[in-house]
Amino acid sequence: MRLAAGIVLALGCLLVRPASAQAFSETFPTAPGPIGALKGTLLSPRTTPTAVVLIIPGSGPTDRDGNNPMGVKASTYRLLAQDLAARGVATLRIDKRGMYASAAAVKDGNAVTIGDYVEDVRAWVKVLANETHAPCVWVLGHSEGGLVALASAGDVPGECGLVLVAAPGRPMGEIVRGQLKANPANAPLLDQALPALDALEQGRRVDVKGMNPALMGLFNPSVQGYLINAFSYDPARLIAGVSKPVLVIQGQRDLQVGEGDARLLKQADPRASLVLLPDVNHVLKSVASDDRRANLATYADPGLPLAQGVVDAIAEFLAKNASAPGQ
Numbered sequence: 330m331r332l333a334a335g336i337v338l339a340l341g342c343l344l345v346r347p348a349s350a351q352a353f354s355e356t357f358p359t360a361p362g363p364i365g366a367l368k369g370t371l372l373s374p375r376t377t378p379t380a381v382v383l384i385i386p387g388s389g390p391t392d393r394d395g396n397n398p399m400g401v402k403a404s405t406y407r408l409l410a411q412d413l414a415a416r417g418v419a420t421l422r423i424d425k426r427g428m429y430a431s432a433a434a435v436k437d438g439n440a441v442t443i444g445d446y447v448e449d450v451r452a453w454v455k456v457l458a459n460e461t462h463a464p465c466v467w468v469l470g471h472s473e474g475g476l477v478a479l480a481s482a483g484d485v486p487g488e489c490g491l492v493l494v495a496a497p498g499r500p501m502g503e504i505v506r507g508q509l510k511a512n513p514a515n516a517p518l519l520d521q522a523l524p525a526l527d528a529l530e531q532g533r534r535v536d537v538k539g540m541n542p543a544l545m546g547l548f549n550p551s552v553q554g555y556l557i558n559a560f561s562y563d564p565a566r567l568i569a570g571v572s573k574p575v576l577v578i579q580g581q582r583d584l585q586v587g588e589g590d591a592r593l594l595k596q597a598d599p600r601a602s603l604v605l606l607p608d609v610n611h612v613l614k615s616v617a618s619d620d621r622r623a624n625l626a627t628y629a630d631p632g633l634p635l636a637q638g639v640v641d642a643i644a645e646f647l648a649k650n651a652s653a654p655g656q
Contacts, residue, residue, distance in 0.1 A: 363435050402629045425446070495578070581609065
């Protein structure tokens with residue numbers, strides 16, 4: 330499993346909750362990976378879905394439900410799938426290649442690139458088109474998954490458009506640098522961390538001998554190749570080339586990706602729809618204050634529902650763009 334999850338992007342009307350589990354159909358499709366199968370969970374309404382959405386997970390060892398062993402147990406993607414199914418929208422949430430049920434897809438889950446994940450998006454979109462008979466599939470990327478979604482745009486046949494949730498608007502190296510500086514507890518680490526980031530951004534690997542153990546999760550040699558690749562992408566440049574509908578959703582209490590990132594994406598693609606949600610954090614839970622500990626506590630609480638406004642924004646955008654290209 331990739332080790333960088335803890336630091337690299339680590340995530341009007343009333344929200345409608347699913348009435349009962351019987352209202353939905355749950356299946357477990359597979360898609361071809363490089364050497365083994367990719368696996369996921371397709372949650373569909375019993376009626377013909379009004380839209381089909383592929384959910385691309387965030388950074389590191391994040392599973393199909395939106396959880397990881399670094400303390401994230403918010404189940405954001407599972408809750409999102411349930412709430413969208415209640416709105417008539419089918420969703421596929423996936424385990425990334427080399428991780429969890431998709432572990433057999435590659436020999437090393439750390440030896441990946443953004444381009445590899447785009448190939449997996451291509452495979453999943455084809456599977457979803459066959460499974461649901463949808464004319465096209467929406468690609469929803471959360472956090473780092475937003476970068477994958479952007480990289481896939483124009484390169485994956487059958488995409489309706491993009492939904493970017495808490496997605497970076499700057500190269501990821503800049504995001505990580507800001508995250509490190511924003512936490513006062515990281516001050517003793519910056520003398521080592523910042524030059525290491527500079528090197529990775531320049532395409533050079535970092536010698537971790539003598540590095541503070543607290544930084545090994547980020548700069549572990551096994552993930553440096555991935556970071557060098559991911560840092561080379563500029564989300565604003567990517568979105569400027571997207572011709573299909575795009576929704577950008579950003580919570581204003583997000584500790585990992587800021588409102589400024591969402592505005593950069595909107596600036597680069599003026600046609601994109603931008604929704605800013607107050608009191609919503611990176612895992613799409615409601616947070617009423619600037620208390621960092623209270624914010625982070627929601628990351629470990631799957632019992633908390635998604636914040637009001639999140640599913641409304643997505644469902645309304647999908648309905649508005651039901652006649653998008655390919656639909």
